[in-house]
Amino acid sequence: MGGAALDLIVSEIAELSRGVRSFTLRDPLGRSLPSFAPGSSIAVQLGGGGRNSYSLTGSGRRPDHYSIxxxxxxxxxxxSRWMHGLSVGDEVAVSAPSSAFPPVLSARHHLLIAGGIGVTPILSHARAAAEWGRSFDVVYAYGEGGGAHRDELERLSGGRMTVCGSRAALQAHLASALLDQPLGAHLYVCGPVAMIGAVQAAARAAGWPESRIHAEAFTPPTLDPGEPFEARLLGLGRTIRVDSGVTLLDALLAENVPVPNLCRQGVCGECRVAVRAPSGSRRADARGPAGIDHRDSFLTDEEKDRGDCLMPCVSRPRGETLELEL
Structure with missing residues (x-):
């Protein structure tokens, strides 16, 4: 895990909506937990040896518990099945909080848009904005049986929340809402990839600059499985094979090569590794001069153009080999 591991216990479990449960985690000795910024997440060690990242929904100021x-x-x-099998009193190991989706504190206004379970980091943003008296509005879109945390969001927003029950309703609301924002406002969106793309496209069409649009996906996009390739680990003097449909990160971890990781979606930047230019490229492509198929949303265009690093959780080379500075 990235950062020091925390051994916590499940102190409370609640059913929020169809298929969604909240878990309250506390230190077994009642000690305070590390503070965190809005939009932060923790990685929970799962029983099968893997781990999943979950957004923290509670207050980050001197917390006595974590809520996910x-x-x-x-x-x-x-x-998620392993998490739903937990009971009160069970022990869980989690990472220290990390943030890849923080608010911009200098923003004049915060427009918070959530889709489905993407409400979790948005709730964290709304809670902090209410605590600090910052200007914000919430847009919450969900389908039948959804609506986790709706009551709490309504209370925090003080009537500044709009609920959309369909994609069409969300698009119709955004058509005017994106134009009716003060200069210096920032937009934050979390939800399914398709929804995020639609919101980003609508914001750009409404004249929002990229620097004021912030996104976090809770479901990874469906990726091309890619061609098999060999990864040469220059520091370790080893070569491993990465099959089609297997991520480079999973291949490295299966060979006991330690790589810090958290979101596994190309969002958080935790697993970034340095590379040398791959050889044997099968085709020319405009997506990166070093023959890397960058599929993440963390690296800047300039970093991708340099071609000296990649996110192994989602990205692959276009050629038959990739040399890593590992």
């Missing part, structure tokens, strides 16, 4: 909410995903890797 988990949607049961039958199509996932089993992490």
């Amino acid at each position: 909410s988990v949607r049961l995903d039958d199509a996932g890797r089993g992490g």
Whole structure:
């Protein structure tokens, strides 16, 4: 895990909506936990040896507990099923909080947009904005059976929340809402990848600069499985094979090569590794001069153009080999 591991116990479990449960985690000795910025997450060590990242929904100022909410995903890797199998009193190991989705404190106004279980970091932002008296509005879109944390968001927002029950309703609301914002406002969106893309496109069309649009996906996009390749670990003097459909990160971890990681979606930047230019490229492509298929949303365009690093959780080379500074 990135940072010092914390051994906590489950002190409370609540059913929030269909398939969504909240978990309250506390130190067994009642000690305070590390503070965190809005939009932060913790990685929970799962029983099968993996780990999942979950957004913290409580207050980050001198917390005596951590709160996370988990949607049961039958199509996932089993992490949510393991979490939903926990009981009060069970022990869990978590990482220290890390933030890849913080608010911009100098923003004149915060427009917070949540889709489904993407409400969790948005709730954290709304809580902090209410605590500090910052200007904000909330837009919450969810389908039938959803609405986790709706009551709390309504209370925090003081009537400044709009609920959308469909994608069409969200698009219709944003058509005017994105134009009716004060100069210096910042937009934050979390939800499914398709929803985030639609919100970002609408914001750009409304004239929002990229520097004021912030996003975090809670479900990874469906990626091309890619071609198999060999990863040469220059420092270790080893070569490992990465098959089609297997991420470079998973291949490295399976070979007991330690790589810090958290979100596994190309968002947080935790697993960034340095590379040398791959050889044997199968095709020319405009997506990166070093033959890397950058699929993350963390690196800047300039960093991708340099071609000296990649996020192994999602990105791959276009050629048959990749040399890593590991």
